[in-house]
Amino acid sequence: MVTAVDTVASTQRVSTGRATLMTNYETFLSLLTAQLRNQDPLSPVDSNQFTAQLVQMAGVEQQLLTNDLLTALLNQNQETSLVNATQFMGRDVTAVWNTTKLDGGQASWSYELGRQASGARLEILNAQGSVVWSGQAPNTAEGLHDFTWNGRDNAGNQLPDGGIYTLRIAATDSTGASVPAQILMRGRVTGVELYQGQPYLTLGATTLPLSSVIALDEARAANAGTGAGTGTNNDNDDGGGLLSSIAARLNPLNLF
Numbered sequence: 001m002v003t004a005v006d007t008v009a010s011t012q013r014v015s016t017g018r019a020t021l022m023t024n025y026e027t028f029l030s031l032l033t034a035q036l037r038n039q040d041p042l043s044p045v046d047s048n049q050f051t052a053q054l055v056q057m058a059g060v061e062q063q064l065l066t067n068d069l070l071t072a073l074l075n076q077n078q079e080t081s082l083v084n085a086t087q088f089m090g091r092d093v094t095a096v097w098n099t100t101k102l103d104g105g106q107a108s109w110s111y112e113l114g115r116q117a118s119g120a121r122l123e124i125l126n127a128q129g130s131v132v133w134s135g136q137a138p139n140t141a142e143g144l145h146d147f148t149w150n151g152r153d154n155a156g157n158q159l160p161d162g163g164i165y166t167l168r169i170a171a172t173d174s175t176g177a178s179v180p181a182q183i184l185m186r187g188r189v190t191g192v193e194l195y196q197g198q199p200y201l202t203l204g205a206t207t208l209p210l211s212s213v214i215a216l217d218e219a220r221a222a223n224a225g226t227g228a229g230t231g232t233n234n235d236n237d238d239g240g241g242l243l244s245s246i247a248a249r250l251n252p253l254n255l256f
Contacts, residue, residue: 085199085210088189093201094215095208098183099166102159103205108148109167114180115142120171124149127164137169144184 100107113120120137132153139145147167151159171179191202199210 082192082194082199085192085201088201088210088213088216089192090189092186092188092217093203093213094184094186094217095201095203095212096182096214097185097206097208097212098168099164099206099208100185101205102151102161102163102165104161105151105158106148107151107165107205108146110144110146110184110186111137111167111169112144112182112184113140113142113171116140116173117171117179117181118174120169120179120181122147123168123170125166125168132159132165137171140171146186 094110098109100109107124111120111122117137117140120140122135122137123131124133126132133149134154137145138147149165149167151161153159167183169181169183171181173179185203185206185208187203187206189201189203193200193202193207200207201210201213
């Protein structure tokens with residue numbers, strides 16, 4: 001996936017470059033002034049040499065101006081990115097993203113299988129990278145499926161709200177060959193923010209980068225009912241239409 005330019009890092013590099021040029025510029029002026037003040041009246045500075053030094057000084061001044069203009073453009077780009085991201089407010093999006101927050105005793109993801117699988121194992125990892133829950137995926141048919149975790153670890157302990165958890169999947173067919181699969185986040189955009197120069201969207205308990213979005217749809221009515229218990233499944237009734245939408249918007253795994 002192509003990643004966006006990190007405007008914060010770019011701005012920092014431009015600022016550092018400007019500071020260096022400014023220091024050199026001031027040093028150059030000091031040396032030139034000292035040279036003119038202390039030149040031998042009987043043997044003044046050669047006019048050609050003096051002209052060359054003035055041209056060099058003008059070049060440094062031009063570089064300083066260019067850096068200032070570049071910084072202004074980068075700042076404007078950040079503002080434009082945020083304004084563009086606000087167009088997603090209230091829209092339903094699908095994103096290639098696997099991390100969310102445990103909220104209200106549950107966390108939800110979607111997973112997508114490229115073809116029918118004989119088995120698919122799900123694992124949930126905490127922020128430290130340790131597996132806290134694992135189990136078989138409730139649906140191994142080709143297509144898009146919803147999965148809701150009830151916040152309990154493998155020992156049955158209820159984990160506290162607020163923790164950050166990541167879902168991963170490994171699927172195989174009847175021959176043991178790997179089946180293409182990916183984790184997705186789906187939901188309605190309720191907020192937009194700018195972090196390190198990049199726009200991020202808020203979907204319920206999840207915050208994800210705008211660059212991870214692969215499908216955008218008009219706001220739809222929420223599905224009735226939610227899964228209960230560890231490793232529950234909530235199949236999507238309008239999955240066919242959404243799959244077609246994703247396929248039309250360049251699915252990263254080219255599953256369709």
